[in-house]
Amino acid sequence: MLPNDATNHGEPDANVFQHRPFLEQDNQAHGYKLVAVGNTFVFPMxxxxxxxxxxxxxxxxxxxxxxxxxxxxxxxxxxxxxxxxxxxxxxxxxxxxxxxxxxxxxxxxxxxxxxxxxxxxxxxxxxxxxxxxxxxxxxxxxxxxxxxxxxEDKNSPYVNILVAREDNKNAENVKEFLQSYQSPEVAKAAETIFNGGAVPGW
CATH class of the missing domain: 3.40.190.10 (Periplasmic binding protein-like II)
Structure with missing residues (x-):
């Protein structure tokens, strides 16, 4: 099952793999009720x-x-x-x-x-x-x-996003995950892993 399809069906609670234009296209194509909860990284062009x-x-x-x-x-x-x-x-x-x-x-x-x-x-x-x-x-x-x-900079419309369902976007575990993700520790790890190929988008 594809990540957005699985998330839309309730398992997992959220996913991180796409930018907003992709999400909008997928929602329109499949009728998903998925929303962006926060930004993750720009993998810049x-x-x-x-x-x-x-x-x-x-x-x-x-x-x-x-x-x-x-x-x-x-x-x-x-x-x-x-x-x-x-x-x-x-x-x-x-x-x-x-x-x-x-x-x-x-x-x-x-x-x-x-x-x-x-x-x-x-x-x-x-x-x-x-x-x-x-x-x-x-x-x-x-x-x-x-x-x-x-x-591209962190204001790129192609910044990747944390995505959840409309009905659980304010759930405590989703909020906690976003807070943990948008941290100096994650940014530092991404710098090492991607050699500058991931720009924090928050």
Whole structure:
């Protein structure tokens, strides 16, 4: 049984594995009565490069490689907008596409690729920056916090969440679990385990 299905049926009381956009999609698809109780970690998407060290060094006409699946493509474009490299059409929420870019002052060339391919294009002389998820970058030994040019912060809409049922979101054991999770000890352990790949979202 999948975690949200199990939680919705009462066992376990809560789960930790997803961000809010995923929960909203799952609730809508399956009719679950699940709610976010609190934030856990952002496993950040970030921009990486072997050619530059700062956003200011991204040159006119630079090629930026991003994931091509809808959720992560939108996430990458929103990160570029956060860095003021592009502007997106309003009202597109978390799923904008390259067609929604309304301003691109540095005339960046957006290259859409499979997420698993992105770490390899860091060695491609034609690619200046690649925006890569934590899942794929950690396979290279690079750290989102220590090795990226730019990175999502704790205010990312993709922060992972503690999820419970609507009818038990205020239960004492759920509150205690959240309090224990959002602690310096857990943050320190995550820093060690994920090598900077988990940013506390609380």
């Amino acid at each position: 970030a921009g990486y490069s072997k050619k530059i060290k700062t956003v200011a060094q991204i040159k006119e006409g630079a090629t930026v490689a991003i994931p091509n699946d809808p959720t992560n493509l939108g996430r990458a474009l929103l990160l570029l907008q956060k860095e003021k490299l592009i502007t997106l059409k309003e009202g597109k929420g978390l799923l904008p596409t390259a067609l929604d870019i309304t301003d691109n002052p540095r005339h960046l060339q957006i290259m859409e690729l499979e997420g698993a391919q992105l770490p390899r294009v860091l060695d491609d002389p034609k690619v200046d920056v690649a925006i890569i998820s934590t899942t794929y970058i950690q396979q290279t030994g690079l750290s989102p916090v220590h090795d990226s040019v730019f990175i």
